[in-house]
Amino acid sequence: xxxxxxxxxxxxxxxxxxxxxxxxxxxxxxxxxxxxxxxxxxxxxxxxxxxxxxxxxxxxxxxxxxxxxxxxxxxxxxxxxxxxxxxxxxxxxxxxxxxxxxxxxxxxxxxxxxxxxxxxxxxxxxxxxxxxxxxxxxxxxxxxxxxxxxxxxxxxxxxxxxxxxxxxxxxxxxxxxxxxxxxxxxxxxxxxxxxxxxxxxxxxxxxxxxxxxxxxxxxxxxxxxxxxxxxxxxxxxxxxxxxxxxxxxx
Numbered sequence: 001x002x003x004x005x006x007x008x009x010x011x012x013x014x015x016x017x018x019x020x021x022x023x024x025x026x027x028x029x030x031x032x033x034x035x036x037x038x039x040x041x042x043x044x045x046x047x048x049x050x051x052x053x054x055x056x057x058x059x060x061x062x063x064x065x066x067x068x069x070x071x072x073x074x075x076x077x078x079x080x081x082x083x084x085x086x087x088x089x090x091x092x093x094x095x096x097x098x099x100x101x102x103x104x105x106x107x108x109x110x111x112x113x114x115x116x117x118x119x120x121x122x123x124x125x126x127x128x129x130x131x132x133x134x135x136x137x138x139x140x141x142x143x144x145x146x147x148x149x150x151x152x153x154x155x156x157x158x159x160x161x162x163x164x165x166x167x168x169x170x171x172x173x174x175x176x177x178x179x180x181x182x183x184x185x186x187x188x189x190x191x192x193x194x195x196x197x198x199x200x201x202x203x204x205x206x207x208x209x210x211x212x213x214x215x216x217x218x219x220x221x222x223x224x225x226x227x228x229x230x231x232x233x234x235x236x237x238x239x240x241x242x243x244x245x246x247x248x249x250x
Contacts, residue, residue: 024188040069041055
């Protein structure tokens, strides 16, 4: 089985190696990274054992990894409710087209309080709650046509009771999702073709599924292989790749 983590290489020939071979940018170890990227990556690996595929690949650019970690850390303080943040991210990633990010948010959904019936409307860019639907619509317009934003857009979400702090935070959340989604697509960090994200939770009234171990890669029993996503790499507020760690700052 192909291993994942800081190198993104090695292992026997399986279906998973095809995904690794298709990658366009290499994941780096701290020893391979340069400058500030080496410091950040070494700190993460020392304290958490792994930086994950995306962050290790971002280490090709010291500016990229530091910028991502800084924005990620800042957006942990966004005041958008956690469940709604996941709905916003699912809606945004559905349009960006990053399978890795979509899987991450589908996996994070249950911990945020989402159930399977919550996911379909979010992927369609809406919610059964009109107040939530208004904020999701704003997020999608920020992503797709920011030049068309105007007074009416802000007035609409304010009319649903959202504060200016929340409205401003939407732009940050969309930006972080675009950064991670676009980076993963560029680098080739994507699930195998044909894979479907796991359900975000059981139907209403159903029993909750067993939670995967957060220190192991998630596996697909049918394919018999490991995904390149570790659940712990996406712990915390929404935004694909939100690490559960907080890097030291200087």
